[in-house]
Amino acid sequence: MTTLVEELDPNLAGRQLPGDLTTIARHQSAIADHALHAETDPDTGEYAHSIWFLIIALRGMGISVDELCALAEKRESDTLLFGTCGIDQIQPLVVGHTYRTTASIDSVNRRTSKDGSILDSLTVTVTLFDTGAPSEAVGAVTSVYLFKRGQDH
Amino acid sequence: MTTIGPGYHLPTFVVDEVSGEHIRQVALILDDPNPIHFDLAAVAAAGMGTREINQGGSTMAYIVNMITAWTGSRSALKRIKCRFRDNVRAGDTVTAGGVILEVTGRGATRRALCEVWADRGDGCRVIDGTAIVLIPETSQSA
Numbered sequence: 001m002t003t004l005v006e007e008l009d010p011n012l013a014g015r016q017l018p019g020d021l022t023t024i025a026r027h028q029s030a031i032a033d034h035a036l037h038a039e040t041d042p043d044t045g046e047y048a049h050s051i052w053f054l055i056i057a058l059r060g061m062g063i064s065v066d067e068l069c070a071l072a073e074k075r076e077s078d079t080l081l082f083g084t085c086g087i088d089q090i091q092p093l094v095v096g097h098t099y100r101t102t103a104s105i106d107s108v109n110r111r112t113s114k115d116g117s118i119l120d121s122l123t124v125t126v127t128l129f130d131t132g133a134p135s136e137a138v139g140a141v142t143s144v145y146l147f148k149r150g151q152d153h
Numbered sequence: 154m155t156t157i158g159p160g161y162h163l164p165t166f167v168v169d170e171v172s173g174e175h176i177r178q179v180a181l182i183l184d185d186p187n188p189i190h191f192d193l194a195a196v197a198a199a200g201m202g203t204r205e206i207n208q209g210g211s212t213m214a215y216i217v218n219m220i221t222a223w224t225g226s227r228s229a230l231k232r233i234k235c236r237f238r239d240n241v242r243a244g245d246t247v248t249a250g251g252v253i254l255e256v257t258g259r260g261a262t263r264r265a266l267c268e269v270w271a272d273r274g275d276g277c278r279v280i281d282g283t284a285i286v287l288i289p290e291t292s293q294s295a
Contacts, residue, residue: 031182034175038214038217041227051210051214066186089230
């Protein structure tokens, strides 16, 4: 017997998430560069890899990935996938700096994929501010999280 | 001096074999509990094969590496947007590529709109998207 999750609550759209503070620790930056096959910043030596926007967006929503999954009513049989990701880098991030993030759920959606799977999605935008210069955003990340619904038996 | 303009292909960035250990390191940094990145039983249970799944953000990072290597600066990337089309697994080869679609602006504000992608070793395009990049001042426009 197949059971389906009801469509996501449309009231999730517009919900503000708690946000957070995240520091780009030097050792984590170095390990990330290594794991991502990146050379150390060739310019100033102090800029973090731009993918730290994504790292901070994920860590800086103010809720865990599991909590995000709970909002989407993810079940054991469902799979979390990354749909799209957009990074706006107004200023490069700096190793050792701390960033305050604000976050919100922009929209929720449901569609059926080519193989007949039900795909629910949450679009989340996270905006980053350097705590050393807090008035202007240094960038933003908009991510679409997909929940491929499995079938219960 | 390099001539930059529509149709110019960015030098590619290649990861010869994605490492399962690197996938685990990134999972730790991301604080990502998704077991498909480190638990082979979970990968199999999800019907996703027998090897760890690379984070989409990591594959996207290879595209960023390509841009940084071309421009010589981590500050050159202004915007990137990627769609994740398929998975990369531990052991896969990934090639990041890009082509300039349009050049706008002048001098220090000259920038290129690029189509960017990441291809798996079997030819599958796992990421496609666009990027806006400040063009190195050592190049000249077509």
